[in-house]
Structures are given as structure tokens and as C-alpha cells.
Amino acid sequence: MLPEDKMPEAEVTLRLAIALIENGHVVGDIKTAIDGAQVKTGNTVHFPIVKFLNENGWWSPSQNDRWQAKYSNIKYQASIIVHSSAGEGDLAADLKIGKKLRVESKKGPLKRSKSSQEYPLIREAIGQLVTVEHASPSDLLAVAVPKSEKFDSLAEQWRERPIMKSTGLHIITIGRDNTIHGLSDVGI
DSSP states (O other): OSSSSEOHHHHHHHHHHHHHHHTTTSOOEEEEOOOOHHHEEETSSSOOOOHHHHHOOOBOSSSSOOEEEBBTTTTSSEEEEEOOOOSSSSSEBTOOOOOEEEEEEEEEESSSTTOOOOOEEEEEEEHHHHOOOOTTTSEEEEEEEEOHHHHHHHHHHHTTTTTHHTTOOOOEEOOOOEEEESSSGGOO
């Protein structure tokens, strides 16, 4: 069961992948990099990745204990490839608009809190994004965070900041209903 008050990083990445495929925005498969520590440490499961994908209609032919796999849905031609290699971003997808989308995702609260975790989470993701090892100047770069009142407010403000605009970086919020906000200027 997913926590009601927060969205784990793996969920942010996978919801974005699912939404991009379901809405017909991609050409080919989407690669998602999920760090093993986001899924499980020792005997503690932090995010039930296989169960999450299965419940959302995505299956791997090699349904064993290994969560790194290629997941398909009979409704779509594109698949979601889940791996744990670093350096490409948390999500890489070839878009129908002719660009490669590279995303760094961050977990976060879904309800407002006094601690304002949202600021450092977005800033950390921006820092990770600009230091991605495998990227080309033509890539569409974005940060993805959970859709919440605070993340939406920050994303809206920061999208309009002069330096953010000049970099071409996007801030995406993704909802538990798989709605994507923050890429409308590129037709998504």
C-alpha cells in the first residue's frame, strides 16, 4: 500500500513514465533508473515496484524476484524498462516531438507541512539534472516531483524565474492520477 501523505521517488518516476506512454507522447520504450535502496534495504521493502506496476497494468515476462526488467502493457507498444544504472537520469524517453526527455525525480510530501521539504528537494533535483553524465545539448531536461499544493506553487513560481527560463529546464508535477503539469509549452 502506498503512503497517503507522501510519494516515493520511484513512484514519481514510474507514474511519469506511465502517463507519457498512456497519452501517446513517446516513441519506443522509456528507460527508468531506480536505485535499489528506493525499493528495498535488507528485509525492508520501501516501494513494492513489481506490485505497483502490476496493479497499473504493466507486467514483465520474467516475473521472479528481480524488479529490474522490461514491463509491458498489452494496450501500448512502448514498454517501461526499469534498471538501476546511474548517469542517464531517472527517466529517459524519446518524445514524438523529436526530443529526448531526461528527468531527475524527487520524492515528497503530498500534504502541506511546516518543514518545507519541497524547496531543498527541487533544488537537489536541479543540481542532479545539470550534472547528468549522459545528456546532449538538444535533450529536454526536467525535474519531476509529486503534485501537491506546495510543489505546484513552487513549480509555478520557479518556472517564471529568468535564469530558469533561460536554461530551458522544466519542473514537472505528477499526480497520483498520472496527470502531468509543466510540459504544456512542448505540447505535453
